[in-house]
Amino acid sequence: MTRDEVSVKIVSVFQKVFNNNELIIAEEYTASDVEGWDSITHLDLIVAVEHEFSIEINGFDVMGLQNVGDLIDLVVRKIEG
Amino acid sequence: MSIEVRKATEQDIYFIASIILLAESTGYELTTYAKMFNTTNDELLSVVAKMITNDSDGHPLCWRSYFIACYDGVPAGALSAYVEGEMGDSNHLMTGALMSTFSREQLKTAFQFLALYKDIQLKKNNGVLQIDCVATLENYSGKGVFGALLGAVERHYSEKGIKQAEIQVWLKNKHAFAVYENKGYKIIAERISQHDQENGKILMQKEL
Numbered sequence: 001m002t003r004d005e006v007s008v009k010i011v012s013v014f015q016k017v018f019n020n021n022e023l024i025i026a027e028e029y030t031a032s033d034v035e036g037w038d039s040i041t042h043l044d045l046i047v048a049v050e051h052e053f054s055i056e057i058n059g060f061d062v063m064g065l066q067n068v069g070d071l072i073d074l075v076v077r078k079i080e081g
Numbered sequence: 082m083s084i085e086v087r088k089a090t091e092q093d094i095y096f097i098a099s100i101i102l103l104a105e106s107t108g109y110e111l112t113t114y115a116k117m118f119n120t121t122n123d124e125l126l127s128v129v130a131k132m133i134t135n136d137s138d139g140h141p142l143c144w145r146s147y148f149i150a151c152y153d154g155v156p157a158g159a160l161s162a163y164v165e166g167e168m169g170d171s172n173h174l175m176t177g178a179l180m181s182t183f184s185r186e187q188l189k190t191a192f193q194f195l196a197l198y199k200d201i202q203l204k205k206n207n208g209v210l211q212i213d214c215v216a217t218l219e220n221y222s223g224k225g226v227f228g229a230l231l232g233a234v235e236r237h238y239s240e241k242g243i244k245q246a247e248i249q250v251w252l253k254n255k256h257a258f259a260v261y262e263n264k265g266y267k268i269i270a271e272r273i274s275q276h277d278q279e280n281g282k283i284l285m286q287k288e289l
Contacts, residue, residue, distance in 0.1 A: 030166070030169070030170055031170035031172065031173055032166065032170070032207055037170075038172055038199070038202060039172040039173065039175060039176045040192050040195055040196050040199065042170075042172070042173045042176045043176055043180070043188060043189075043192055046176075046180075058180065058181060059135075059176075059177045059178060059179065059181025059182065060135065060177065060181055061177070062173065062174075062176060062177030062180055063135060063137040063169075063174050063177035063178060063181070064137075064177075065169060065173065065177075066168070067169075
């Protein structure tokens with residue numbers, strides 16, 4: 001899977017978790033750019049990403065994320081194994 | 082008598098863990114780690130110590146964000162200080178720290194509990210110094226430890242160009258409110274809990 005394909009799927013995961021099909025997500029987005037992206041939703045998001053890509057994300061991975069682009073990079077790294 | 086304020090080191094991890102739990106022991110908190118994980122502070126001490134032994138920064142669940150006040154060379158108080166957004170969203174970083182320590186099942190239950198109090202969540206402002214997990218050991222209370230600690234931290238960040246500091250206080254904790262008001266902090270937001278109409282959270286801010 002290419003990085004672009006991962007990116008498209010990540011946007012779809014965000015839309016499902018936030019229950020908003022219109023939600024626009026950019027790589028530079030952080031929690032302050034997305035209404036309701038609190039710690040509770042963050043855990044839901046991580047679990048949904050794990051399921052979508054059949055990967056495991058640990059707490060140390062999560063502490064290395066600063067924005068959506070970092071999450072895409074993490075998924076790419078995990079898929080490439 | 083002398084009070085010295087310094088950045089925390091790895092040797093302070095157990096002391097910081099005890100401060101985190103002490104800061105949640107005033108009796109006014111609607112949400113605490115003990116309530117989230119249905120356990121006691123005694124049982125949590127070693128767990129919290131393990132949790133904050135990570136190399137991240139910019140949130141209250143890592144030792145690097147702490148400043149220690151020593152009274153005659155002995156750790157007497159501490160607080161967490163970080164600039165919101167500097168290392169990422171602090172709440173998300175805390176989620177990572179919790180994930181590194183607790184099982185998914187434990188976290189799911191804990192976050193379901195937290196979700197009951199979503200109405201009192203206050204947004205931390207990006208670029209603003211966040212003061213969190215503040216406590217002084219009882220033996221050193223009233224000896225100027227807190228004032229020295231807060232003053233030193235505010236000066237440290239002011240010299241780095243940070244313009245404002247924020248702290249969140251439980252609405253019922255009138256003592257904490259009075260202390261921060263006395264230090265120049267003013268209320269900028271308030272949330273009342275649906276579960277306890279007399280309690281909630283206050284966000285106080287100060288120009289540095």
